Amino acid sequence: MTCIPIIIPSLDPDGRLITLIKQLRSHKNEAMQQIIVVNDGSSEKYDTIFSYIENTFKVTVLKHATNFGKGRALKTAINYVLQHVPEALGLITIDSDGQHTVTDMLKCTNAFLENPKNLILGTRVFNHDVPLRSKFGNVLTAKFMQITTGIKISDTQTGLRVIPKAYFQALLNMQGDRFEFEMTMILAAADNHIVIVEVPIKTIYLDDNQSSHFRVIYDSLSIYAVFIKYIFGAISSFAVDIIIFMILIALLNKLSVHAILIASIVSRLSSSLVNYYINKKVVFQNNNRLSFVSYYTLVLIQMMLSTGIVILLHQRWSPINLTVLKVITDAGLFVISYHVQKHLIFKGRQL
Structure with a gap:
């Protein structure tokens, strides 16, 4: 049986995480029955949310004692999959704030199953409806990457990805514990003989993207x-x-x-x-x-x-x-x- 665990890094989540888990569980896809949520140092008041999804939806919750960053959360999940889900063909990463739909996740998964050696990126279109700080940051980063490295990716910071198992160990050894890790994952793909495939997805920003934990100055400097x-x-x-x-x-x-x-x-x-x-x-x-x-x-x-x-x-x-x-x-x-x-x-x- 094909096995592709779903990884959800989460910091101080709200009801949207519960909604996402419900939607994921409503799809009877045996390949994606394992859901792993990484509690990246959320304050204690959010423990009820993590306990609820763990007990109600049989979700595996991994916990960091303090906030280490999204990159470290992904590494923790990758290491867990290697240790406890050795049959995994790859893994899916999806954000907990409602910016990705289950339908788009399945599109990315289907693209991955066509060639399980590829890195799949669910890429968004940054039109006039996108919050200015998100549009400016993503477009600037994509252009800067293309000029300096020759890698042409339209959405370098997308959290919806399907990562092949062949890339797991390299990612664990890679530098970066916060948002820059997602950029490094793209930069190092060619060096690890990983082909990147972009799959267009819906562009969703809720409440002007106020729920994002991206620190504009600090995290941008880390990425660059x-x-x-x-x-x-x-x-x-x-x-x-x-x-x-x-x-x-x-x-x-x-x-x-x-x-x-x-x-x-x-x-x-x-x-x-x-x-x-x-x-x-x-x-x-x-x-x-x-x-x-x-x-x-x-x-x-x-x-x-x-x-x-x-x-x-x-x-x-x-x-x-x-x-x-x-x-x-x-x-x-x-x-x-x-x-x-x-x-x-x-x-x-x-x-």
Whole structure:
């Protein structure tokens, strides 16, 4: 028999959680008979709700002593499924605040059953009826992800997902305990050979989405943290590169091909040490010794490209300041370098 447990992370729930459980139980689908609710540190006054669904609807309730975050709640449930439901083909995650319908959940489940190795995302359409803070945050995140990683997902923060069993262990080892975990799940999918499939669902926001526990500033920064850290590392090393380049060009006192070549090599080797350390220890957190060799292979290729392009641009547009040409060239190589480091050099451990 196919088994796909339903996971519901919950913090300080109201009657909508009970309504959702009732609706789930009304569907006699044997594959989804196991419902697991994670009480993520709700205050004691909500114990009656959790006790009610546990006793009335035979729901498994897992409890955190304090609020650890949605990501940790999902990890707790994943670990439980691995330990106690070994026959599970995957698991379904659905929010407890009424934003997802059982009908849409079944659509996502059917899409998953067509290929149980895929990660299914129930994606919403953010039109004019969506609360501004939700629309702005989701659209901005989706566009930012597409620009920085090339991954095109229309709804990066959807809580309605069907996760294949093949992805369980990787998710347990993944960083992030709050809302950023859902973003990381998408970012790391390709590295774990997981195909993402989007299934359109209804867009439902109740009471202007006031029940959401998403903290706009803190959680947004957590979601963008990996990009922010990489950009910080890139800017730091970029600044070192440009400053040393400018100093050497001034010292050499002439704009010959040899001067550009020497300045480019010395400045890039110096800045690459800064960039390698930051990316290895802070951004990608990878301790693979081979990453050093791979990284400096990339540095060599990037240095040759940068030097060659700057020389060609200077020969064609000599009136333009040499440093400006270098800034433009290296900015164009920035995104390519990020993808190579993420998917090849520092791939050993997920973001």
